[in-house]
Amino acid sequence: MTIREEQVLERISRARNRKARLREDAITLAHGSGGKATHTLIEAVFREAFGNPLLDRLDDSARFTVNGADLAFTTDSYVVSPLFFPGGDIGDLAVNGTVNDLAVSGAIPLHLSAGFILEEGFPVADLRRITESMQRAADAAGVDIVTGDTKVVERGKADGCYINTAGVGVVQSPPTGEVRPGDAVLVTGPIGEHGVTIMLARGELDIEADLVSDTAPLNCLLADLMCSCPGAVRRMRDATRGGVATVLNELAADAGAAVVVEEDAIPVRPAVRGACELLGIDPMYVACEGRAVVVVAPEASEAALASLRSHPLGAESAVIGRVKDDPPGTVLLKTAFGGTRIVDLLVGDPLPRIC
Amino acid sequence: MRFVDEYRDAERARALAASIASMCEPGRHYKFMEVCGGHTHTIYKHGLEDYLPEGVSLVHGPGCPVCVIPMGRVDDAIHIASKPDVILATFGDMMRVPGGSGSFFDAKAAGADIRMVYSPLDALKIAERNPSRRVVFMGIGFETTAPSTAMTVLRAAAAGVENFSVFCNHVTILPAIKAILDSPDLRLDGFLGPGHVSTVIGCGPYSFITDDYGKPLVVAGFEPLDLLQSVHMLLAQLASGRSEVENQYGRVVPWEGNPKALEVIARTMELRPYFEWRGLGFISHSALRMRDEYAAFDAERIFEIPGGRVADPKACQCGEVLKGVLKPWECKVFGTACTPETPIGTCMVSSEGACAAYYNFGRFTRERVKEATR
Numbered sequence: 001m002t003i004r005e006e007q008v009l010e011r012i013s014r015a016r017n018r019k020a021r022l023r024e025d026a027i028t029l030a031h032g033s034g035g036k037a038t039h040t041l042i043e044a045v046f047r048e049a050f051g052n053p054l055l056d057r058l059d060d061s062a063r064f065t066v067n068g069a070d071l072a073f074t075t076d077s078y079v080v081s082p083l084f085f086p087g088g089d090i091g092d093l094a095v096n097g098t099v100n101d102l103a104v105s106g107a108i109p110l111h112l113s114a115g116f117i118l119e120e121g122f123p124v125a126d127l128r129r130i131t132e133s134m135q136r137a138a139d140a141a142g143v144d145i146v147t148g149d150t151k152v153v154e155r156g157k158a159d160g161c162y163i164n165t166a167g168v169g170v171v172q173s174p175p176t177g178e179v180r181p182g183d184a185v186l187v188t189g190p191i192g193e194h195g196v197t198i199m200l201a202r203g204e205l206d207i208e209a210d211l212v213s214d215t216a217p218l219n220c221l222l223a224d225l226m227c228s229c230p231g232a233v234r235r236m237r238d239a240t241r242g243g244v245a246t247v248l249n250e251l252a253a254d255a256g257a258a259v260v261v262e263e264d265a266i267p268v269r270p271a272v273r274g275a276c277e278l279l280g281i282d283p284m285y286v287a288c289e290g291r292a293v294v295v296v297a298p299e300a301s302e303a304a305l306a307s308l309r310s311h312p313l314g315a316e317s318a319v320i321g322r323v324k325d326d327p328p329g330t331v332l333l334k335t336a337f338g339g340t341r342i343v344d345l346l347v348g349d350p351l352p353r354i355c
Numbered sequence: 356m357r358f359v360d361e362y363r364d365a366e367r368a369r370a371l372a373a374s375i376a377s378m379c380e381p382g383r384h385y386k387f388m389e390v391c392g393g394h395t396h397t398i399y400k401h402g403l404e405d406y407l408p409e410g411v412s413l414v415h416g417p418g419c420p421v422c423v424i425p426m427g428r429v430d431d432a433i434h435i436a437s438k439p440d441v442i443l444a445t446f447g448d449m450m451r452v453p454g455g456s457g458s459f460f461d462a463k464a465a466g467a468d469i470r471m472v473y474s475p476l477d478a479l480k481i482a483e484r485n486p487s488r489r490v491v492f493m494g495i496g497f498e499t500t501a502p503s504t505a506m507t508v509l510r511a512a513a514a515g516v517e518n519f520s521v522f523c524n525h526v527t528i529l530p531a532i533k534a535i536l537d538s539p540d541l542r543l544d545g546f547l548g549p550g551h552v553s554t555v556i557g558c559g560p561y562s563f564i565t566d567d568y569g570k571p572l573v574v575a576g577f578e579p580l581d582l583l584q585s586v587h588m589l590l591a592q593l594a595s596g597r598s599e600v601e602n603q604y605g606r607v608v609p610w611e612g613n614p615k616a617l618e619v620i621a622r623t624m625e626l627r628p629y630f631e632w633r634g635l636g637f638i639s640h641s642a643l644r645m646r647d648e649y650a651a652f653d654a655e656r657i658f659e660i661p662g663g664r665v666a667d668p669k670a671c672q673c674g675e676v677l678k679g680v681l682k683p684w685e686c687k688v689f690g691t692a693c694t695p696e697t698p699i700g701t702c703m704v705s706s707e708g709a710c711a712a713y714y715n716f717g718r719f720t721r722e723r724v725k726e727a728t729r
Contacts, residue, residue, distance in 0.1 A: 005684055012690030012714075023697060026464040036696050205473065258727050273356055279473075324727045332727055337579045338365035339402015340724050341716035347451075347695040 020044055034241030035346035060237065061105040063171060070174075072107035074098060075166035081353045083126065083160055085201040087193075087212025090163055091133035093289060093355060096217045097240065098167040099141040103219035104236040104292055106226060107169030109141060115149040115164040122160050130161065141217035143167070173226045175233045179255035183234055183323040184301035186294045188221065188314045189214065190267040191244050192286035196275045198354050207278065209271040216290030221311045225294065228307035232300030238292045240355055245284035245343045247293045248331045256328045261321030261343075263336045284333075285346050287354045295323065362578030363401065371583045372406040378590040379410045386412055386542065387589055388679050390532060391549035392419030392707025393577050399716035401579040411586065414679035415709035417531045417635065418549050420496040421448045422677060422701040422708045425631040426665035428524055429454030435491055435522060435658045436467040442485060443522075444478035445493035447471040448705045453698055455665035475507035475521075482511070482519035491654045494523045499551040501525040501643060502616035505623040508645070508652045522654040523644050526630065528552050529560055530641035536568050540680050545589040547582065548574035550604040555620075557612025558600050565598045576604040623649050633701050634667060634674025673700035676709055683713040690714060 022044035030037035047056065054062040061074035078094040095112065102109040114134065118127070138145055145165075193214040200207055218238065226233055235254075237247045244266070252259045268283045276283045290313065296304040301319055308314035331343040379385065389395060395415045398404060404413065417423060429452055436443035436459070443459075450459045450471065463469045468488075472478050475492050482490035494504040504521055511519045528549060535541065548561055553574045561572050571592040575585035585603045592599060602608055623646055630642030645653035654660075667673065670688045675681040683689055683702065693699040695711050702710035 008684045008689065015691040015694070024461070024464070026461075028460045028464045030460065040696075204477070260728055270356060277356065277359060326727055327723050332724060334728050335401045336360075336365065337363045337401040337403070338368055339405040339579075340728050341399055341402045344695075344715045 029352045030347070032352060033346065034246055037347070039345070059105060060101040061107065061169070063105060063174070070171040072102050072105045072169045072171050073166070074101040074105070075164065076101060077162065077164040078355060079159070079162050079353050080198065080355050081159060082198075082201055083130070085213055086197055088215040088289075089130060089133050090161060091130035092137035093213075093215050094163040094165045095134050095137035095141065095143070095145075096215050096289060097355065098165040099143060099217045099219055100238040100290075100292070102167050102169035103217070103222045104238050105169070105171065106174035106236070107171045108223065109143045109167055109169040109219055111146045112138065112143050112165050112167045113147045113149075114145050116151070117158055117162040117164075118150065118152045119158040119160050120152060120155040127161065130163075137217065141219055172223075173230065175226075175235050176231065177235065179234045179251060179257060179295050179323055181257055181323050181325040182298045183295050184298055184304070184319050185248070185251075185259060185261060185321045185323065186296065186301070186304060186308065186317055186319050187239070187244060187266065188218070188292045188294065188308055189290070189316045190269045190272065191239065191288055191291060192268060192272045192276065192283035194289040195243065195286035195354055196272045199279075200275065205279070207275055209275055211269070211271050214288050214290040216313050218290060218292055218313065221308065221313045222292060224311060225304060225307050229296060229300045229304050232297040232304070234295040234297065236292050236294050239288045241287050242346060243283070243285040243287055244291075244293055245282070245331065246345060248343065249345045251293070251295060252331050253329045255323065258324040258327055258330045258332060259321060260324050260332045260334065262334045265318055265320045267316050267318050284343060289355060359578070362576070362580045364580065367580055368406055368583055371580070371587060375406075375411065375583065375587050375590060376408040378587070378594055379408055384410050384412070385544045385590065385593070386414055387545050387547055387586060388414045388416045388535070388543050389547040389575070389582070390416040390418045390528065391547075391551065392422065392705065392709075393551065394547055394549075394575065394582060395419070395709050395712050396707045397577050397579055397582060399712040402716075403579050403582060406583060407586070411590075413547075414543065415676070415683075415712075416679060417535065417632070417677045418497065418528060418552070419702070419705055419707040419709070420500070420526075421452050421705040422673065423526060423531070423632045423635070424449075424452060424495060424524055424701065425633045426454045426667065427631070427663050429458070430456060430665060431660045431662060432493055432522055433457070433459065433462045433467065434661055435654060436462055436469050438489075438658070440488050441468065442481060442488050442490045443467065443469045443493060444472045444475075444481055444490060445469065446473075446495065448707075449493055449495060451698065452701055452704050455663070475504050476510070479507050479511055479516060479519055482516050483514075486518060489518050489520070489657075491658075492519070492521050494521045494525050497526055497528050497549070497552050498555040498620070501620050501624065502555060502613075505619040508623050508649055509619060511652060512649065517651070520652045520654040520657050521645065523624065525624065525643040526632070527626075527641055527643065528556075530638045531632065531635065532564065534635055534638050535678050536564065536570070538678050538680070541678060543570060543679070544593060545570050546572040547585050547589070548572045548600070550574055550576050550581075550608060553602075553604065553608045553612065555613050555616045558602050558608065558610050559612075561600045565600050569598045571598045572600050574600070574602045574604050574608055576607065622646075631664065634671075634677045636674070668699050671700040673702045676700075676702050683710040686710070
């Protein structure tokens with residue numbers, strides 16, 4: 001390594017830390033990918049307009065206190081295509097997604113809202129199927145859907161059905177929030193199943209695999225974890241759009257630390273690996289809808305793993321890596337082959353409308 | 356995963372790496388070019404350079420299909436795609452390649468109907484399903500992808516699909532390698548030959564490299580152990596003073612290539628007198644166009660194409676990177692003005708591009724990475 005190369009690398013790291021600037025004049029699909037373009041859009045448009053201390057934390061939920069009660073509040077919209085897929089549909093996805101955003105904030109989810117944007121001509125039978133699935137998911141998560149809204153747009157102005165859900169929960173035992181070198185990084189199950197399932201369900205790829213979406217409510221799993229490792233859970237994130245890689249990058253950036261993960265330790269089902277290999281995509285970037293990334297104190301890693309594995313939704317949990325101090329803001333992967341590489345935020349969208 | 360994990364075995368890699376280290380003459384520096392962008396991707400994805408001794412460096416070659424498309428051709432494609440009755444079908448890699456006035460992504464956001472496909476046959480299907488639209492497939496790539504474009508044209512002709520055409524940007528690898536060998540500012544010790552191209556053209560056509568230029572070439576596979584073994588084979592040739600074409604990728608590449616694939620290319624396409632390569636300039640007989648007999652499927656004849664030449668941005672040094680004269684990080688704008696989000700040059704766009712691969716996978720000094728992963 002020459003001194004010149006180090007200077008160049010230094011220059012790059014300064015350039016990367018500059019404030020994001022939105023260069024595009026129009027929204028592209030990349031702005032919805034959850035990757036770099038989404039971050040830029042949030043920084044340059046939404047935070048610019050709405051910036052306030054609660055929003056600026058950019059957590060999965062906003063947390064605030066009302067009359068002494070510690071509350072979490074979140075919202076999410078669902079535009080998945082197709083609406084029905086192996087293992088779930090847009091309905092349970094919309095409930096589980098919001099439940100999980102609350103759960104990873106350390107909140108017990110209480111009440112959800114549901115807003116529907118329906119296209120003229122959408123079959124009522126399909127809408128019933130979706131609402132029944134939502135109620136089943138709400139029952140499973142122990143929440144009620146207590147308010148809602150319906151809008152209908154002309155044929156061709158929406159793709160069947162879009163759903164927005166919002167949720168409130170009461171925070172009981174929040175993660176400490178501070179990620180430190182030495183901490184263990186866990187994932188609560190095999191990654192990438194939802195994304196690959198959706199990809200195959202679109203039927204454009206002539207690939208068949210025995211796969212179902214991992215969509216599931218994580219509130220019980222994560223509440224149990226908080227109980228069994230009091231004070232030792234630093235951060236929890238659900239690995240949706242952008243997959244585990246994106247979550248790890250956000251954790252590394254927030255903590256100003258490195259996250260070093262081992263490819264061999266990351267659970268990936270053979271069908272997911274195979275499909276990703278064929279399509280030239282990395283399972284680390286593929287969305288999950290029922291998996292969380294959890295950071296715990298070093299001494300709690302075994303207890304955390306045991307707690308997660310004792311729950312059916314966490315039976316295949318694994319410790320996938322550690323937090324280190326250098327290089328800050330970076331995710332490094334030790335490859336199964338024995339080399340190392342960076343796992344960066346993804347540019348562009350491998351697959352729009354995954355959730 | 357069977358038939359994949361065997362070629363990613365860390366233990367075998369360590370043994371091979373030790374043997375490679377022992378074959379290097381002390382003090383000598385070996386520079387091998389991996390011609391194909393797929394190899395560049397493998398090298399970074401698996402962290403292969405961690406296994407190579409200091410004396411061996413890999414130089415990234417010109418074999419990244421989207422990296423060599425000049426800006427003018429991107430503009431031409433956008434011009435076609437912007438017609439209201441046109442659907443442009445393209446491989447996803449092309450979406451972010453910058454033209455003189457934006458990329459396919461920008462054109463799509465501005466209203467052009469541009470769709471990503473995994474195969475030209477998918478583009479033909481789109482044409483069959485949309486008889487009132489004209490569907491243009493953006494044909495890019497080397498001899499690897501040209502046969503499937505050719506086959507699709509033959510199928511379209513046989514099925515009488517009249518609303519399908521190809522905007523042909525297929526290029527051939529040998530003139531590019533020759534241009535690199537003739538470039539005065541580069542010293543190479545040998546080549547890792549492009550495995551997928553060789554499945555089509557075979558191993559024979561590389562003999563001018565070994566015979567006229569005296570450089571050994573090993574046709575290499577795409578798994579990390581394939582590449583390590585190929586480096587080993589190159590070093591063995593150099594140690595015994597040989598310069599031959601060898602085939603490491605025998606499980607996939609027959610020596611004589613695929614005559615049937617060559618035949619369908621020859622039936623539908625012919626060499627252009629010259630073609631512009633991004634960064635490398637005009638190279639004669641280096642690209643393919645549709646033959647007169649298939650003019651009905653040739654987007655260049657169906658549509659009026661501006662055909663303008665757009666000079667590469669001044670700051671961009673993609674040409675030097677594609678020739679292997681510069682390492683990606685040695686380019687003036689690497690990582691600052693030119694990043695994967697805001698690429699100036701094509702090498703920063705595709706995951707097979709040398710700059711994008713280096714930026715995404717290898718941005719830190721080996722020492723820092725080693726310390727962190729210890």
